[in-house]
Every structure is written in C-alpha cells, then in structure tokens.
Amino acid sequence: MNEDVLRRQLVAQLDGGQAYTPIEEAIRGFPVGLAGRRPEGVRHTPWEILLVADHNACHLGQLVLIRRALESAASRSVRFSAQTAPLGR
Numbered sequence: 116m117n118e119d120v121l122r123r124q125l126v127a128q129l130d131g132g133q134a135y136t137p138i139e140e141a142i143r144g145f146p147v148g149l150a151g152r153r154p155e156g157v158r159h160t161p162w163e164i165l166l167v168a169d170h171n172a173c174h175l176g177q178l179v180l181i182r183r184a185l186e187s188a189a190s191r192s193v194r195f196s197a198q199t200a201p202l203g204r
Contacts, residue, residue: 127133150162159167 128135130137145161151160153160
C-alpha cells in the first residue's frame with residue numbers, strides 16, 4: 116500500500132467521524148467525579164476503559180515500528196540473527 120494513502124487514512128481516522136467518536140466528543144460533559152466509579156452491572160470504570168485504550172494504542176505503535184523495521188530489512192535483503200539484530204541501543 117502507498118505510504119501516503121496509509122498516512123492520510125490514519126489521520127482521518129484519528130480525527131474521528133469515521134469508525135469512532137473522537138475522544139474529546141465522547142468525554143465532553145462527563146462528570147469527572149464519576150470517572151472512578153463502577154456503575155452497577157458494568158465490569159469497568161470509565162477510567163479503566165481509558166487506561167486499556169491507552170495501553171492498546173501503545174502496543175499498536177510498537178507493532179507499527181516492528182513492521183517498518185522488518186520491511187526495511189527485507190528491502191535491503193539483510194538477514195538478522197540473534198547476535199546481529201538491532202536492539203535499539
């Protein structure tokens with residue numbers, strides 16, 4: 116896939132209005148005092164849900180970096196072993 120197309124799509128998704136509601140809109144007017152309270156019949160507090168979303172976003176970023184590194188290595192026909200793999204040091 117063309118990287119420019121991918122970037123435009125990612126920006127459009129992050130701006131919201133496509134697959135989800137932008138976070139600013141989703142939490143607008145939400146009473147801060149209720150963020151840590153678990154409503155009856157619900158497994159997680161609103162705060163816990165935001166933490167899980169943030170955690171997952173971090174892992175998504177890691178996967179993107181790994182994919183780019185692998186694609187870059189493949190395009191240069193470089194083969195890494197456990198001894199020669201770049202470790203980010």
